[in-house]
Amino acid sequence: MTQTAVKQKKELTGRQKKKIRLVLLLLPFMVMVAIFSYVPLFGWSYAFVEFSPGKSIFESQFVGLKYFQRIFSNPKDFLMVMRNTLCISFLNICFSVLPAIFAIAISQLKSKRYAKIVQTCTSIPNFISWVLVYSIVFMLLSSEDSALNIILKNLGLITESVNPLGNVDHAWAMQVAIGVWKSLGYNAIIYLSAITSIDQELYQAAEVDGANNWQKILHITVPGLLPTFFVLLMLAISNMLSNGFEQFWLLGNGMTWDKLEVFDTYVYRLGIKNMEYSLATAMGMFKSIVSILLLTFANWSSKKLRGESIF
């Protein structure tokens, strides 16, 4: 009797020891996460002071909402950046149906081997860096000795080199096209796996009812993909303000600046290149807060419409 009690007590302390050990082992990683993700949040205070690097936050003069006022009182740049960011995101969202269509097209291929090859090859661009995408666009389209220019010159169609990256009128279309090229195959995979999880009996039943291929796609496959599409749409909406620093920093240039300066590139230019730390922090803060609001909205609408939150 007493022996089991002693044993129990020993086990209990053993368990407590384990608990302490667990916490101690986890602690360094928590510190790491805190440093890189949570400590920077204190940097939001830079937006409220006259900050310059090298000075501590306490030596800097408090200016209240001055920088926020500056964003909205002289909104020319801000509005341009906002327009570019939102328009590009909107176009990207419009084209996010393409991977679903592409996945349906792949699933319609009779030869599974061919389908596999198509899927494999089209996902490669997703795994190369944006620098390489820039390099490819540069070599194939826009440089002096690009494939495009050599072909056009050899055909005698042009004498001066053309530069599609410098064309401000088609800048958005160009960037959206590049984005689709990079992500189409990879984004189709999630739809492909959704297609395979659709109940095969539905198709058999439709066949019995005399449905043709188009009808099967329209009435079974498409509704089967809608939930996936909806989740991805919500994620895209919550990410509306971040359409990628790398793409626009690399593929934008002086000629297309008016169309391709987006939030992320603008904050970087403003803060690091122009040393406007406080203003750039204020802009970044604005972006973070709007993003959180969009996320909450996306989650809320998901709960309302599907009865399930996405996060």
Added chain:
Amino acid sequence: MKTKKVSIANVINIIVMALLTFICIYPMWYIFINSFSSAHAINLGVYILPKEFTVEAYKEMFEIAGLPASIKIAFMRTIIGTTLTLFCSSFCAYLLADKDLPKRKLLYRFFILTMYVNAGFIPYYLTISNLGLKNNFLVYVLPTAVQAYFIILIKTYIESIPSELIESAEMDGAGLVKVYIKIILPLAKPILACIVVFAAVNQWNSWADDMYFMQGRKAVDLHCLQYVLYTKLQSNIVTSQAGAAAGAIPKVSSQSLRMAMSFITIVPILCVYPYMQRFFTKGIMLGAVKG
């Protein structure tokens, strides 16, 4: 009649798919064949196979200032960064999966919330700067060591391992670290392999952190390959040290050098690509995961 219509649609489908495949593959092939062609041939156009085969561009490329060092750094950051991510994320996931951890849910949220919290670039930049990580190799590997996505994936996997296995090992007196090494690591191999591949590709493809944080004079030897390629694409003329010193007309054109550099930057990705495919669906989960 009906079947014929469908088959026409099928043929169109096959052709469109072939076209899309071509558009995705050809740019890389174009770079490959051009990098092995002479400057003269490049100007005339090289489209299908290398013309006037030469490896001059590759020879010359290794003479470009900073390029050999950048290849070394790129491999170093990929190997060290991936190892660190693998170890930190999996160990965290293991600890967070243990039901004995006090306030487990709260601690888990502490990690997961990092996916949604973003202070913005400037505060992050100044934090890195204050930590002394500017112009420091560690900036490549430390911030990515503990990743919420990976933690979710590994934790979910660990929770699917029968708990009797872990408990019996604990009965035998194995400590936390021993259980992690002897049981968790071998059993979670499939998911860990997936994470290795994705973390490695991310490391290899990173260049923005290089541009942000490696601007000091001390950092000239710390640039990675992607960044050096970026700077060479930006500048009009690319020369090797020897070419610049001689002041002569370079044997190899800037375009050939860029082609060769681009190709060696792509090669490692193409090498791991066949292995990656198995992890595609899991990798997608990384992107659209539920917290």
